[in-house]
Amino acid sequence: MRIRAAVLEDFGQPLAVREVELAEPKAGEVLVRLVACGVCHTDLYTASGADPSGYAPTVLGHEGAGVVEHVGDGVTSVAPGDHVVTLFSPQCRECVHCLSPRTNLCLAIREQQNKGFLPDGTTRLMLDGEPMRHFMGTSTFAEYTVMPEIALAKVSRDAPLETACLFACGLSTGLGAATNTARVEAGSTAVVFGAGMVGLGAVIGCRLQGAERIVCVDLSAERLELARHHGATETIVGGLDAVQAVLDLTGGFGADYTFEATGSVAVMRQAVESARMGWGLCTVAGVAGKGEVLEVVPRYLITGRRIAGSSFGGVKGRDQVPEFVELYLAGEIDADPFVVNQGFELMEAQNGIRSVLSFG
Structure with a gap:
């Protein structure tokens, strides 16, 4: 045809x-x-x-x-x-x-x-x-x-x-990053870097999981406002001091869960460094360019932080996408x-x- x-x-x-x-x-x-x-x-x-x-x-x-x-x-x-x-x-x-x-x-x-x-x-x-x-x-x-x-x-x-x-793609990737990969716990603190489709999906996923505090980091005031609409309790304008801003909001410890949804290796590093000492989990859902390298200081890992990758949010599409659509309805x-x-x-x-x- x-x-x-x-x-x-x-x-x-x-x-x-x-x-x-x-x-x-x-x-x-x-x-x-x-x-x-x-x-x-x-x-x-x-x-x-x-x-x-x-x-x-x-x-x-x-x-x-x-x-x-x-x-x-x-x-x-x-x-x-x-x-x-x-x-x-x-x-x-x-x-x-x-x-x-x-x-x-x-x-x-x-x-x-x-x-x-x-x-x-x-x-x-x-x-x-x-x-x-x-x-x-x-x-x-x-x-x-x-x-x-x-x-x-x-x-x-x-x-x-x-x-x-x-x-x-994007919305399910963010939702799944929070619900499948990180399995965010109720009452926890989560920080999402990036308020595009994937990041906003992660914000929604954290809300659905019952996170108590959801912080969204982005350069766009318009996107940060949209993040609040979808469940973010606090927002931070992105930049070189984003990690310090997260630490200031969390008593110096960092967040229980962080999510990277921009594809920038520099932001990925910020997400790792914003995760809580002892048990913080950084989920990388953004896709960096091929050949780019994420540099992480080993001390952040030795002190209990973990990093997980999340392709399509761990979503098994034929089973879970229909469930997400039902949540929309x-x-x-x-x-x-x-x-x-x-x-x-x-x-x-x-x-x-x-x-x-x-x-x-």
Whole structure:
């Protein structure tokens, strides 16, 4: 079928809306009509050419939500008409990682996905008669996409898809960092560095876990105000003295839990140094550039602080994303203010929280 898609033809260039050929889904695959898609900094990073593992041409996008149109042989978990959220982090429910509660890093299709292919090692996309690789197994900057069944989370039809797409990446990453990775305890103190989508998700997650004090650190007064709306009890304007500000707020000890959600290794170090002596846990949810190094003074670790990484918040997507959407529908997560219907330019300007593309 012929579809329209926003194609990254070359790094550093604006995306071009092109007609692309999309093949029918094979066994275990699903054709999804996309209704909305978030624009993530990972898309920007790849489009810029800064990612050494990036490739072009491709169709970017991984924060999609839409409606199932057609399913391939053997697909049982979704059917035509179902509303789904796309998952760059799949869940086969069978590999050793999926069967373990300790990680969400499914192994089933990881190797082919990283190469830009679907599980059988081929692509469903053609541009000007030539095969074109997928992006993160999703390629959601398009009217339609074909994806593996194991990379789709079936969600309630009551949730607007323009909001549901936010749970495909950033919002779930922050929520899961607090609820899955850190497992924040009720009555504790938490500090979140960064008030973008991931950071605000972590603020919400800490609130849902019952943290008594939630401090948010960011450079933007607008974002800090939004953090308060979502549960932050205190805010700090970021900068070189952020660690001292956290220590001043916590009697000199630091916070029980800290979260880094900016992708800056300098801020990651601040998050480590803001964690409490004895038992503080720093959860790193931001994604640094490839090759960047986090330098940590060993003394901070010897005195009891710990560091944990959190990919997609430890969320097992097919199971937990629908649960997060239900929390949104119950009013526990106010995701609607995050939706801004503008694209890459807004993200590059560091304004707003998440840009959402709607497909008419």
